[in-house]
Amino acid sequence: xxxxxxxxxxxxxxxxxxxxxxxxxxxxxxxxxxxxxxxxxxxxxxxxxxxxxxxxxxxxxxxxxxxxxxxxxxxxxxxxxxxxxxxxxxxxxxxxxxxxxxxxxxxxxxxxxxxxxxxxxxxxxxxxxxxxxxxxxxxxxxxxxxxxxxxxxxxxxxxxxxxxxxxxxxxxxxxxxxxxxxxxxxxxxxxxxxxxxxxxxxxxxxxxxxxxxxxxxxxxxxxxxxxxxxxxxxxxxxxxxxxxxxxxxxxxxxxxxxxxxxxxxxxxxxxxxxxxxxxxxxxxxxxxxxxxxxxxxxxxxxxxxxxxxxxxxxxxxxxxxxxxxxxxxxxxxxxxxxxxxxxxxxxxxxxxxxxxxxxxxxxxxxxxxxxxxxxxxxxxxxxxxxxxxxxxxxxxxxxxxxxxxxxxxxxxxxxxxxxxxxxxxxxxxxxxxxxxxxxxxxxxxxxxxxxxxxxxxxxxxxxxxxxxxxxxxxxxxxxxxxxxxxxxxxxxxxxxxxxxxxxxxxxxxxxxxxxxxxxxxxxxxxxxxxxxxxxxxxxxxxxxxxxxxxxxxx
Amino acid sequence: xxxxxxxxxxxxxxxxxxxxxxxxxxxxxxxxxxxxxxxxxxxxxxxxxxxxxxxxxxxxxxxxxxxxxxxxxxxxxxxxxxxxxxxxxxxxxxxxxxxxxxxxxxxxxxxxxxxxxxxxxxxxxxxxxxxxxxxxxxxxxxxxxxxxxxxxxxxxxxxxxxxxxxxxxxxxxxxxxxxxxxxxxxxxxxxxxxxxxxxxxxxxxxxxxxxxxxxxxxxxxxxxxxxxxxxxxxxxxx
Numbered sequence: 001x002x003x004x005x006x007x008x009x010x011x012x013x014x015x016x017x018x019x020x021x022x023x024x025x026x027x028x029x030x031x032x033x034x035x036x037x038x039x040x041x042x043x044x045x046x047x048x049x050x051x052x053x054x055x056x057x058x059x060x061x062x063x064x065x066x067x068x069x070x071x072x073x074x075x076x077x078x079x080x081x082x083x084x085x086x087x088x089x090x091x092x093x094x095x096x097x098x099x100x101x102x103x104x105x106x107x108x109x110x111x112x113x114x115x116x117x118x119x120x121x122x123x124x125x126x127x128x129x130x131x132x133x134x135x136x137x138x139x140x141x142x143x144x145x146x147x148x149x150x151x152x153x154x155x156x157x158x159x160x161x162x163x164x165x166x167x168x169x170x171x172x173x174x175x176x177x178x179x180x181x182x183x184x185x186x187x188x189x190x191x192x193x194x195x196x197x198x199x200x201x202x203x204x205x206x207x208x209x210x211x212x213x214x215x216x217x218x219x220x221x222x223x224x225x226x227x228x229x230x231x232x233x234x235x236x237x238x239x240x241x242x243x244x245x246x247x248x249x250x251x252x253x254x255x256x257x258x259x260x261x262x263x264x265x266x267x268x269x270x271x272x273x274x275x276x277x278x279x280x281x282x283x284x285x286x287x288x289x290x291x292x293x294x295x296x297x298x299x300x301x302x303x304x305x306x307x308x309x310x311x312x313x314x315x316x317x318x319x320x321x322x323x324x325x326x327x328x329x330x331x332x333x334x335x336x337x338x339x340x341x342x343x344x345x346x347x348x349x350x351x352x353x354x355x356x357x358x359x360x361x362x363x364x365x366x367x368x369x370x371x372x373x374x375x376x377x378x379x380x381x382x383x384x385x386x387x388x389x390x391x392x393x394x395x396x397x398x399x400x401x402x403x404x405x406x407x408x409x410x411x412x413x414x415x416x417x418x419x420x421x422x423x424x425x426x427x428x429x430x431x432x433x434x435x436x437x438x439x440x441x442x443x444x445x446x447x448x449x450x451x452x453x454x455x456x457x458x459x460x461x462x463x464x465x466x467x468x469x470x471x472x473x474x475x476x477x478x479x480x481x482x483x484x485x486x487x488x489x490x491x492x493x494x495x496x497x498x499x500x501x502x503x504x505x506x507x508x509x510x511x512x513x514x515x516x517x518x519x520x521x522x523x524x525x526x527x528x529x530x531x532x533x534x535x536x537x538x539x540x541x542x543x544x545x546x547x548x549x550x551x552x553x554x
Numbered sequence: 555x556x557x558x559x560x561x562x563x564x565x566x567x568x569x570x571x572x573x574x575x576x577x578x579x580x581x582x583x584x585x586x587x588x589x590x591x592x593x594x595x596x597x598x599x600x601x602x603x604x605x606x607x608x609x610x611x612x613x614x615x616x617x618x619x620x621x622x623x624x625x626x627x628x629x630x631x632x633x634x635x636x637x638x639x640x641x642x643x644x645x646x647x648x649x650x651x652x653x654x655x656x657x658x659x660x661x662x663x664x665x666x667x668x669x670x671x672x673x674x675x676x677x678x679x680x681x682x683x684x685x686x687x688x689x690x691x692x693x694x695x696x697x698x699x700x701x702x703x704x705x706x707x708x709x710x711x712x713x714x715x716x717x718x719x720x721x722x723x724x725x726x727x728x729x730x731x732x733x734x735x736x737x738x739x740x741x742x743x744x745x746x747x748x749x750x751x752x753x754x755x756x757x758x759x760x761x762x763x764x765x766x767x768x769x770x771x772x773x774x775x776x777x778x779x780x781x782x783x784x785x786x787x788x789x790x791x792x
Binding site: 068069070071075077081082083084086087088090091 | 765766769770772773774777778779780781783784787788791
């Protein structure tokens, strides 16, 4: 599509300055045209530098005030020197803007964007990008359903920035931002995109019961927003650990989750060591128990041990008695505090939550697990870990069958976890299933969508594997550093990240977007969003899902 | 009113400036105002001048010019004149009245009227008002050039005030400011400010805009001398 053929773009390129210096490593310096006010230039704005042979798609990373006049700064114009002020502004005092070229493309070429390997010459003109530039880089959801509109660039209200969902689900992803910056809304938007465009199945560990039926808004005047279940009735199943809470909220529930003691493994307890305040020695005593009673019975057996049993056991297995007693005490606390969903009964196998979740997922249905009142980290982590471990095992099996040509390709699975730093802290990430998933990436078709407000708490090794990072405002230096781990040009993006609005703005970096971009995120659950999601009456059949996904992935 | 247009006659001429005797005693053109002198074509050595054939021109020879004073400033830059009479343009930077007879260069201690009665030869013959103008450009073949003419104006040719149209065209570019700023025979800030004040009058209600543009140009010219810039701008801003 040639530039002049496009009639839909309402934002035209506008000249804002010219390149005066720069380097490939440091980025470009642009002198702002005198008629443009520095205040109109926002960090994160998307601009195009027209070189002699190439166009460079760049992001504004810094705005600087400069002067070429000697003595002016020592003796600046006074309040009533209006004309003097006017005279020097734009001439000897001017704004320069730091640009970071992200992609380049030969002028007139229809090829794909290339990484930047050179820079434009002196005095190349710089333009603010137009809609067509944005579409060319980020794709157009009207053209291909792998693209999904998640927001608009800064200062361009009617041009969608799209996420490439196919690339998005290939890797683990992160949505970061401090509390109250709209992480949950952004997550809902992304989940809606994945569901609507059928790029993967979702398993959402919904800590605060915000995704399934309806979600809260901070402004109490406004109505609650619809959850995934309301948007995609039949293709989303809501599981709950706390049916009473669901009932109170009037949220329909498809399934109650009960987890028998037999599902708990020492690994789950390792994850909880901090929450339960367990010492390493105490933790180690789990293993002799497993040796003696087996994987499925140890937990139950430990809880029912008497003092005598403990003494005998310690003597037999050379275990420190105090440790075993401590373990029993702490796990008793665990069993009690999780009594809402942990069950002793082994005969509830017919309603085994894990197998029904897996069967939903392999049917192409999305599962949201609500925690209701059981939203303490202890409970959340235990359940998420137990379920994910089993699901991951299943996926490994399915994928291996597929590789051996003995089964269909499993539908990619995206697991959404909140408070991710609790699972993925440097101390735990090697021991929990989430660390494994984050590292294994797409090998087994299971990826994570990590939602977190303290990215600095996440193991750097895991963070470096995160494909796409959608980051709302972060203030803490360490969090900013963490989010930018493994990103080239991190320094220039720092300023951009720190200058985001506190609501509805995010920096998107990584695998699913060709270049980093700051977006004004689209509004969740407004008229437009509802319309673009469409209320579907029929869920996609397994066949439909499979067809679409096998085409996309083969 | 049959007012003669010329205001002076050149008595000393050089490439960068000319000195003229004022037609009226005590009435030189205003400091900083624009004047023009005839341009003699170098090739034919013929005067293609403003006053050709007019002994004592009483009509404005520029009246036929296409430029309307009302046309906007920015518009001026786009459609520069295609027809403007050949002339050398200058800015008045100095004026003085002296006694040409140096032996009688003294005080008389009389009232002006009494002095006129008793010493009529003073005002009629001996006293002379002269002014000096720095050349800021010329016009040839209907086009304005903002640089020095190939030849200085001829001695004893007449000097005229610039018309509104002339000033419009001349000031459509600010090259003359640089010439003035680099001129060392007059206080730079005074001549610059006076010239901008004079030119601004022509722009009437657009004077503020003109001054702002001039100020920006000055800022560029004087980026190394902020004190001077400040001095100039304060002299013409209100």
